[in-house]
Amino acid sequence: MSMLCTNAQENTGNLVLRYDSPAEHFEEALVIGNGTMGATVYGGTRIEKISLNDITLWTGEPDKEVTTPGAYKALPEIRALLEKEDYRNAEKANRKIQGHFSQTYQPLGQLTIEYGDNRSKDISDYSRRLDISRAVATTQYKNRDGIHTSEYFASAPDSVIIIRLTEPVNGIKATLRFTSQLPYSASATGNEITAEGHAAYHSYPSYYKGVPANEKHLYDPERGIRFRTIIKAVAAKGDGEVKSYPSGEVQIDGCREVTVIVANVTSFNGFDKNPATEGRDYRKLVKKRMERAARKTYEELLHTHIYDYQRFFGRVSLDLGRTADSIASLPTDRQLRLYTEQNQRNPELEALYFQYGRYLLISCSRTEGVPANLQGLWNERITPPWSCNYTSNINLEENYWAAETANLSEMHRPLLGFISNLSKTGAVTAREYYGTDKGWCLGHNTDIWAMTCPVGLRTGDTSWASWNMGGAWVSTHIWEHYLFTRDLGFLKQNYPLLRGAAEFCMNWLIEKDGQFITSPGTSPENKYIAPDGFIGATSYGNTSDLAMTRECLLNAREAARTLATDKDFIRNIDRTLARMLPYRIGKKGNLQEWYHDWDDQDPQHRHQSHLFGLYPGHHISTYATPDLARACARTLEIKGDKTTGWSTGWRVNLYARLKDSKNAYHIYRKLLNYISPDNYKGKDARRGGGTYPNLLDAHSPFQIDGNFGGCAGVIEMLMQSDTNSITLLPALPDEWAEGKVSGICARGGFTVSMTWKDKAVKSLTVTSRQGGTTTLHFNGKRKTVRLKKNQTVNVM
Incomplete structure (x- = not known):
């Protein structure tokens, strides 16, 4: 490292x-x-x-037995049913490709x-x-x-x-x-x-x-x-x-x-x-x-x-401004409640919530190969909600969105080591459940034993149990870690894991009308309404599948290029990307979630997996794909702002990537919505998604991912980066018109400290860890800086 x-x-x-x-x-x-x-x-x-x-x-023991041997043999039946548009029976058949639950x-x-x-x-x-x-x-x-x-x-x-x-x-x-x-x-x-x-x-x-x-x-x-x-x-x-x-x-x-x-x-x-x-x-x-x-x-x-x-x-x-003494002197739970009920201005509470996310990550993610779970580290129940496991269709990954940007890269290591474990069990799952001997994959849940099979025991609702894109998603953390650290030794060691995830994705694709799609597939935990009124999840060519596949392939290709290896693999990725079903914009101006332009059963559904390419992915943006970015914004508009804690944390980041400072801040305030303890029975109880009195995330019940998503979202409002550039204050809300931050990290191995006033950068310092070049975008200007290893420059 x-x-x-x-x-x-x-x-x-x-x-x-x-x-x-x-x-x-x-x-x-x-x-x-x-x-x-x-x-x-x-x-x-x-x-x-x-x-x-x-x-x-x-609980449990090593995951060495296949619960449903030969489950992949059901694939031709499911695909044939989908080809005939028989979604009702495809949904039933899809349960045949399910294994055991996590521990x-x-x-x-x-x-x-x-x-x-x-x-x-x-x-x-x-x-x-x-x-x-x-x-x-x-x-x-x-x-x-x-x-x-x-x-x-x-x-x-x-x-x-x-x-x-x-x-x-x-x-x-x-x-x-x-x-x-x-x-x-x-x-x-x-x-x-x-x-x-x-x-x-x-x-x-x-x-x-x-x-x-x-x-x-x-x-x-x-x-x-x-x-x-x-x-x-x-x-x-x-x-x-x-x-x-x-x-x-x-x-x-x-x-x-x-x-x-x-x-x-x-x-x-x-x-x-x-x-x-x-x-x-x-x-x-x-x-x-x-x-x-x-x-x-x-x-x-x-x-x-x-x-x-x-x-x-x-x-x-981080300094976002001072809170009035009459408010700042109050206990934290009362501040949170007044912040929610009276819409009080409290920048110190907003900054505290950000730093609390960093505190939690340091406190719960320092064990090699054992990442922070659904509740981080803190669980009092012997049968906790959702087994307090690792849910890989968002929650596991969201736990680590702030690891690099918030300057806690060491705390990323437990997840990065865990990916190696997943690749071993995931190769068995790819073979036994999906009929491919190339690469590895991960289903909806995993646990300390790195189980990877689709869950459900043939009875699980396919909207969550039958998803298989976890490997594509979690493997993106390998490339992200490299972009922030520029650690070639790490990339060389972990490249086979990233390649394996990409190989599964390419082998899982099928051709329909000359384009590559997935079949069967689901959009995590969401459901469509078919023309005949059937409400289901199993379908083909879902946008979230293809978005995660694209990001995984793009990462694997760039990793291979960086290491100057696998030319044939790179060419295969290029051919695959060129033939994948493109994004499409639906009749409501939204980014289409399903292969057909169908309505969701719940238009305000908490998941927004088909927006993956915008965040945490990087292949949709306001500057490179403006039409798709506008469709993402329309999708969020339709979904509204009432959702669960972790989903709210995700939406902060999505709005920040859209450069929508007003909505990014509005949703951040929603994340700090005061929620009563689960067992509190008073007449003034407040339920829903937000934040508990101790500042832990309310899904509800408690899930820690919202804390980490919100922490990451603050930095996305203050700074965004890619392999070649750093943009400062891209989604700065009016409420934070003056402030300062030091020590946040950008892709390319850079550390940034700055002050701003009237929403303009007033001082800026950049440090390079490994040496390199980046273009800074701030105050309507751009400036390219070239730094040596460990060099610091005062840009202004």
Whole structure:
């Protein structure tokens, strides 16, 4: 991997989430993470709940069996039915090409700290905070004995979660317990709790009706991923007492300061290794981690954590203007609510949301080959929504849209490594489900085992279960990473993966009326209305299939040219692109989604997959394909602005690419629409897509992709780039007429810092990582700059 963008500057603005009461619901609690371990902190005063996660704790085992052998044999039947325009029966037949569901991401457990005194009656001056500039959460309040403070952080260098409790007057009286929804046992010795358990060796999603609810998870002590958790309470010598009980609890009595260390390791040892028989020595590893951390003081652990975290977070600063003091002084949830209900101006909240996306990515994406999942890292449910898996028809990829532009390229690595795993299982899927021995593909879902087959168990709705373009989509991240880093070694190593995805796409195409199309195909989760009134998903020549295929082929071709290899492959791509069915504009002026100009069952559907070529793709643009860009704009106009969280994040980026600053900002505000916690039952409950009180994305329920999509969208409004140029302030809204940003990254290996006023750039600095040339577009002018490696130039 190459050197990455570095332009650390002091961050400006408010970088603290603040609340004046404990969290009652998950969507109010504060999340911390070190990329592998995560915690959700509620900030209770009588009982403190801290939910724990490990990103490698999943149900299942390596995905080595084909659920539906020879499924590809159904293809001629499906294609024949489609050729006869028999969509009803084609829909039924398409279910024959479905395999098993993904496995499920699991919660590790919960640490509770129960205080022994009757403090809840004497609480005042309560404060709960998350400082994302330091990645430290704090709970503080006064009680009858003085000030109680709890500090929490998740250290990546030491691979532990740290909690420091302080009550300087009379000391702390509390009991520590660990519980888990998984099969486990816990014991305590001295000042330490040790818990051990295991996940199910197989699970089914909550929405699958083929098994009873009590059989969704299948357990066997000899199978599945194991875990061991150690929780140690360390007090200063002579400062009170810490002791254990046979019940598996640890009690703190009279200590004025206690450091609680939490370590966990699972037996997961790779996507193709049996975690029970080929797993890591998790017991030895967790013991080693605990011993190493326990030798350090709290101050040493904190310093190491902050230094490590700020190496990444401090690279980018953003100032969109000042918020009125009367608003900025309010708790974050109240600011969010007023922002929604009274349409208040709050540029500091808007900038905080952007930086919070960067905080979340650093916190949940640092484990090699295990990317951020549907909820990033933080899940409390044993049967979570959509298995908390990787949904590859948008959500997995959206998690990483800001990785390069927001100067967090290292956090892209877990996904990039995961693609290599997908290519291996995906080659089997290409052969067994789609009848091609060239390349690899990926269906609607995947999991830690890199499953790639189309899901559904022959009962799934084809609108989502029968999609197969995940490999084409996710592989574009390889080329994107290269464009930002110019790391030829990385490109050479990963080029076979990109080529394999392109080979599948070309082999999957069929000819109809002299043009290449896909058949069968779907447009993710959307449905059409056929002339006879039939509502279906299975069809042919869908725009989203062809858009993702085009982008994949264009990327693979450019990669081959860059590496000066595979001339025959390049020629094959050129011939294929020339014969692919072109984009078409529908009767409403929209970009046509289906082969026939049919209406959608839901005109405001959350998915806009057929706009892929505009964003995150690059082959539709306002300057190169203005007619298609206008059709994309019309499509978005028809869809409106009421949708889910992740979809709203996507639309911010689409409008930004259209240079539509007014709508880009309007949709960004929609993304920050205040949503009540899911289980909140009050009369003033607000439902829908937007943002929860703790700033996590509301699909709803919680999905983290909207946070990352919104983060990426801010940069798309401020800067856009391609292989040869950088455009500054392409979709800057009037509300951000003055501001400054530093450290954002552009394609070509450039880092940009600038200030602007009255919507015009006033100062501009560009740094080149590898050396190169780019043309800058700003203030109605263009200027070409040529830089050497690591050279910085003040353009103005």
